[in-house]
Amino acid sequence: MTLLAERTTTDAAADLEAAEVAVVPTGSTEQHGPALPLGMDHMAAQAFARSAADREDTVVLPTIPVGVSVHHRQFDGTLYVSAETFEQYVEETIASLAEHGVRKAVVVNGHGGNSGALRRAARTLRDEETAFAPPWNWWDSVEDVAADLFDEDGGHADAMESSLLWHIRDDLVQPDELEAAEAGASESWGESVHGAALGFDTIDFSESGAVGRPTQADPEKGEALFEAGADQLDALLDWLAAQPLEDCWARAHK
Template sequence: MTLLAEQTTTEAATALERADVAVLPVGSTEQHGPALPLGMDHMAAEAFAKTAQERDDAVVLPTIPVGVSVHHRQFDGTLYVSEGTFEAFVRETLESLAEHGCQKAVLVNGHGGNSNALRSVARTLRDEETMFAPPWNWWDSVGDLADELFEEEGGHADAMESSVLWHVREDLIRPTELEAAESGASDGWGESIHGASLGFDTIDFSESGAVGKPTHASPDAGAQLFEAARDELHALLDWLVERPLEACWPRGHV
């Protein structure tokens, strides 16, 4: 097992010496409507990250479960930190890992609201030549498959997310509540009036907190999505392991 948190300090020394890349799952604890648990995003990120735990060339870091979720604040149970706080926490976590000699990582992200902060973290660490840590959003890796499986614009607690959680944590999905989630959902993310984006908070355009068509979810679709995204993650890890560290840093002036 290469779950860092389960190692002793002496075992961690061996694991980190052997590892070419780290995997850091990040997500959120926020509302996902009446059918999905608050931990959907960090649970999905952790499930994908843990598929790397048997690799000899990777080490899986503890999950960061709270993210940039202020736009869900009106829904009960949502936890959030500011973008600056989240960015600093992720950056400093990776900086501490780099002190132990690991300078490559993949940020396995389960929450879209984290994306800007993660890109900023990755750029800062790369510019400083501390670590090369590209963010990886699982949903971006299976967009074509999701289009084949579902007829929705989606965006949150939709058929895609519901299906993945149904596969990862069947015990936590409430199938009988999918209809209620959809009845109060919006078709797409946000609200635009004459070209201006006015959907600052989710409650501005979704009564249930969901976006999309969660009733189209199924555990079979979830298995397909999970396996396809997992394969993409491992292809990224393979690429990163093989890439020389000096090729990861910013290029100089031409």
Template sequence: MSLLAEHTTTTAADAIERAEVAVLPTGSTEQHGPALALGMDHLAAEAFARTAVDRDDTVVLPTIPVGVSEHHRQFDGTLYVTAETFERYVEETISSLAAHGVRKAVVVNGHGGNSDALRRAARTLRDEETAFAPPWNWWDSVADVADDLFDEEGGHADAMESSLLWHLREDLVDPDALEDAEAGASEAWGESVHGAALGFDTIDFSESGAVGRPTQADPEKGARLFDAGRDQLHALLDWLVDRPLEDCWPSDHK
């Protein structure tokens, strides 16, 4: 068992001593249109992260379920914190584990709005030689698979996300609402006028809160996405386990 929160302080000492890499799931609790549960992003991140529980060389940390989601605030149920708060929380969480000796981590991220803050946190941790903690966005790891499965640009509560959650938690997807989600969706994320990026909030360009073509969703496609993402995550963990810590720091610190 490598779920840190389920250890006692006594057994945690053994798990941490064996661990080379920590896995920190991060996501959001925010609108995902009428068909998907608010917890889509953090549930996806947690599911990927928990595939590492049987590895002796990793320890899986508790999920951070609220992220940088202010751009969804007009939709009911959305929770959010500032980018600065989220960045600092992630940084300090990883720093606290580094104090126990685990100084390499993968941040398994389920929400695109967290990405900039996670990169900044990772840079700070690395520059200070506290920890090496690259963010891993699950959707980036399965882009080729998604291109084969779906005809959409997508971006939010789309066929890809809907399929994944349908595979992971069938009870949290309303298939009958996928048509309504698509009817009020935009084709792609955001809005541009003469080269200027507009659409600062999701409501500016999506009536339903969705982006893409969620009616293409299918749980079997979700299983293919999950398997592909899991394999990519474990390949990253293997690489990081084998990488000496001194090779993780900026070259000017060697």
């Protein structure tokens, strides 16, 4: 496995020279209701990232476990940093990798709250022609599969997330708590009054911290999600590895 953190500096020199693209897993440490652990998001990102570790053209970076999660702060155990701090941390981490010659990366993201910061970091890295690092949200890659498996709008600690973690870390899921999670859950993310979004924090619309129907969770469904997502990530890495770096930069103004 080409896991950068487990290599010596001597071994890393050869790994980085051979690498066309890096994988950077990011997530969060935040509440996921009574049935799932706080590390759900970064564990999911790490699992997907490590599915690419056997590729000879790919190097996998250490997981960034704390993200933009201030909206979960009323629930015990939630950790968070500001969007600005997270954006800068990811940007500078990828920039440091670029100094070693790897200037294309996929940011495997496990937490929706990180998305805005990751897009901004990717834009800065591209505009400065430091690196090309598009974010990849695992749930976006399996939308069709999830639609076939679950009857929910979902959004957080739902059947999709519960199923995925049940597959990759069954020791951390508490199936007996799925009913409690659903009893206090909202049907969809947020709260709207006459078209205005008022659900600033999760607790504004979910008593359990969950959103969706987690009782539909099943580890076999989680396996289907993971395999589908891993295939999508592998295809994305194939595409990015084949792209000439000069084709990745922003086009000049006409």
